Amino acid sequence: MAKVEKRSTLKVWGDVIFAIFLREIKSKSNDKFGVAWSVISPVAFIFMLSYIRGRMDGGETHGIPTFYFMVIGMVLVQFLLGCVGTVSASIKKNKPLYAFRQVQPISSIIAIAGFEFLIKLFVVAVIAVLAYFLQIEGQIHDPLKVMIILLQVWLISSSVGVIFSLASCYVPEIDKLRELAMRPLFFISGIFFSLQDIPREFWPYLTWNPLLHAVELARYAAYPQYGTEGVSDFFLTMSTLVSMFFALACYHVGWKQAISR
Template identity: 60%
Template structure:
């Protein structure tokens, strides 16, 4: 006689997330260099932007830290935010056929795709470390714990905002067309190519509303304390992260059933 094994709701949920995660890997591996290109492409962009900034500044240091790492921290954080935001915002619509199964809910696809993008960017960071080791470039990290926490805060911000956008797309699909217009300026206002210290203090209030700028500047400060942390604060970054997560969960709880039925 066959024995029916009962599983808890949490176990079923974890299995669903893992299945969607494997499905995402399969979708990214449709060609021979699919997953590899997901890592190589950000590395090429980071290398190109870093070389350009280093050449323009004549090498040396930028506010007491090497220009290379000044750019690397900024590029990794903004790329991580934008790629995760884009992937998560499309997760609900992308996996809509799966919602016919009662075990599958949109939150499962959001978490699975968010974890996938997190692992991809961790591989990018690991690749940067390996490259620096091969070419014998010293990496100075004064406070690695703060850097790791900042990395995960940016991840939570991207998932939260992506979730709210994904729900909004179910009601107004045309919003997808303006997403790039809204996010593209982040390359220029998040402190990738400049430091807040390069701007006169009276203009800081035009930029310091951006939590990504705080994350980038605080990460540079955690790596090189001599860089300074004027104009940015952990409190502001933490509050933006918590509020984003709260509103994302609230919007999801209120509207996910109506969103997937449209």
Template identity: 65%
Template sequence: MASVQKRSTLKVWGDVIFAIFLREIKSQSTDKIGLTWSVISPLIMIGGMTAIRTFASGNGDTHGMPTMFFMVYGLILVQFFLMILNKSSAALQKNKPLYAFRQVQPISSILAISFFELLVKIFVVLTIVLICFVLKIDIYVHDAISVILNFFKVWLLGVSIGTVFGLAYCYIPELKKVQILLSRPLFFISGIFFSLQDIPREYWHYLDWNPLLHAVELTRYAAYPSYGHEGVSYFFLDMCVLVSVFFALACYHVSWKQAISR
């Protein structure tokens, strides 16, 4: 007589996340360049923006660090945040038919899609490293651990805010337009093209409320200490991440059942 193998709740949850993760990979691979384009598209934008900034600055140095990497860190972090925000906020509705199965919960969908986007961004970074190696461009990172932690904090920030928006869409679908309206300026006010050092100190308070700007500036500082970190702090970034994660989990715990039933 065949025995029934029992699985723990954690094992079931992990299997569900992995299954949705594979489903996401399959959905991105429906055409010949699906996954490849997910990596190539950010690289094209990074290359183009970096070339424009380098040409405009007239030299290869920006506040003590190479202009190329000044742009690369900013673009990768902001692109990463916006992509995670968009994908995680759409995850609830995207996999809604799967919630008919008792083992599948919305949080599994959010985590699976967010991990997929994290994996894509890792491949983008590795491709940039490979290109620099082929072109014999020196890569210098003073504090690699802080750089990695900052990327992880941006990921948590994007997932948390995306989860809140995703829950809100279930009640008010029109909020998608509000998210687009709010996220577009982030590309220009998060320090991709500028540093706080380029702006007079009396105007810093108009920008330093943005945790994404803190993440970008602190990552540049972690890679090149000569860049400096005036006007930004790890404490502010960490508090924003903790509050966002707590608020997102609280909203999810209170409303996920009502949200998916609408």
């Protein structure tokens, strides 16, 4: 007689998340490049733009080699934009699976957000290897701090993605508004400039953006001589907590109605 294995709720939840994670990998492997393209595309974009800017500048930007000044900003901004984009489509993408009692939208959100996090870690690793072979010298004074900032950006972007994902179930046109709203972040988050380059009277119009704080603090963690003037660890941490709380509250209130529409 076959033995029926009884699994705990946590074990079932973990198995569901892992299954959706594998499903996401398979969906990215439909062509010859497969998952590798998810790494190659951002690496090529970030590395080439940073390398060209570094060669044109020919020096340092506020005590940081221009190449790494650009790389830090572009990695974090690409991380946020990529994660918001994928997580915001997570609920609709896996809607047929919700017919199974064990599968809930939070499982697909965690799986897809986790997959995006791993992809970006590979992007950082590939850029580091390319910089090593091209003998572009760099340093990370406080790698733990850099990882914490990367984790905070991931949590903020996942939270924003959850809110957009729920909203798109009620109003499909919200996806167009999301794309429109996300585009300016590429220019106001400190990729091409430092906050120190902006007159102080304009700082209040820029420092509401937690991503700018993340970029500037990550540069400081790598190169302490860069400084942290105008940005705050406290603001970034509070932005992370508030965005997570708001996203979880919206999910708790509206996920059943969202998947039934």
